[in-house]
Amino acid sequence: MKNFFMAGLIALVWISAAFADGDSRPATDDEKKFNIKITKIFESTVPNGPDGWEIADKTEIEPLEYVAWGQEDFPMTVYYHIKWRDGEKISEAESRIEKHLVKTAEEQEPDNRLEESTAELEKLGEELGKAFEKNDMKKVEELKKKMEKLSEKFNNAASDISRDFNQQISELTPHDVELQVYISANVFDQGFTQVPSGQTVIDGCKVIRINDEEQTSQGWNEGSTYIFVGNFQYTEEDDTAFMHAEINENAPHTKVQTAVIHIIGEKNRAEKFTKQINLKVLKALL
Numbered sequence: 001m002k003n004f005f006m007a008g009l010i011a012l013v014w015i016s017a018a019f020a021d022g023d024s025r026p027a028t029d030d031e032k033k034f035n036i037k038i039t040k041i042f043e044s045t046v047p048n049g050p051d052g053w054e055i056a057d058k059t060e061i062e063p064l065e066y067v068a069w070g071q072e073d074f075p076m077t078v079y080y081h082i083k084w085r086d087g088e089k090i091s092e093a094e095s096r097i098e099k100h101l102v103k104t105a106e107e108q109e110p111d112n113r114l115e116e117s118t119a120e121l122e123k124l125g126e127e128l129g130k131a132f133e134k135n136d137m138k139k140v141e142e143l144k145k146k147m148e149k150l151s152e153k154f155n156n157a158a159s160d161i162s163r164d165f166n167q168q169i170s171e172l173t174p175h176d177v178e179l180q181v182y183i184s185a186n187v188f189d190q191g192f193t194q195v196p197s198g199q200t201v202i203d204g205c206k207v208i209r210i211n212d213e214e215q216t217s218q219g220w221n222e223g224s225t226y227i228f229v230g231n232f233q234y235t236e237e238d239d240t241a242f243m244h245a246e247i248n249e250n251a252p253h254t255k256v257q258t259a260v261i262h263i264i265g266e267k268n269r270a271e272k273f274t275k276q277i278n279l280k281v282l283k284a285l286l
Helices: 002-018 029-045 087-107 112-133 137-172 267-274 279-285
Strands: 024-026 054-058 066-068 078-085 178-185 189-191 198-202 205-210 214-216 219-221 224-229 232-237 240-245 259-264
Touching: 029 078, 029 178, 029 279, 087 137, 112 137, 178 267, 205 232, 205 267, 224 240, 224 267, 224 279, 259 267, 259 279
Parallel strands: none
Antiparallel strands: 024 066, 054 078, 078 178, 178 259, 189 240, 198 205, 205 224, 214 219, 224 259, 232 240
16 A cells, blocks of 8 residues: 555656646547547548659557647647658769769869968958057058958859859759648648649638748749648738638537648649548548
8 A cells, every 4th residue: 555655656756757847648548549639640641652662651550658748629630641752762862972072173273362361361360360469450450451452352153163063952852752742630820832823622621831831951832732621711911911710709619620731842743642542531620
């Protein structure tokens, strides 16, 4: 009996410490069942990835342990994510880029502008130190202005080199090698990085395309496609746009009111993939 009491006391102390900040609590059985059920349904609505591509990341369907404190007062959010990548094409591109970098380094002639600016900056730096020692503030200010102009010249030269280098890497970095899908339940607001380039409707669900293509350190970000399941309304103000759905406050918090699908990938592939998602199953949840 004593051991049982001590075990209970230790558990109580641990729970009190874990939730002392009041931001979370253990999930109830209903919340655990809801999370597992919806995650599995999300997984079932996603079609197979592109032929020959590998799954690089995926949501593991596991029992939910904690929820936000007060979760029972607002709709419970559930997420699912899966990412595919063309490993073969990426590996080939990485090999080409590596060979290009080695070749460029071997053939690269030193930029005289950088060498001359560096040597002159060092010389001015020495003169500046001597001027400080002599407390010749007029000379100090004169040297500072010269160094500022020279620094600007140096930075411009470095920027030119960096821009050329980035352009070369950009041309060697492959497009259409990754596809990501995020599905979220009970998300009521979605902002966009820019005004959508296109809007359509599939099975009664609004579809929005954002062409925010850019090259990142991880490769090309080739734009986003969003599908909205639920009573979403589109709003555009100046250069911003967003989708919004009203919350039904009378519905149980373990009830799906909306679903948002976010597909990141090349436009044509994303468009084809969008048409393969089983939206009827998602609409049935509502």
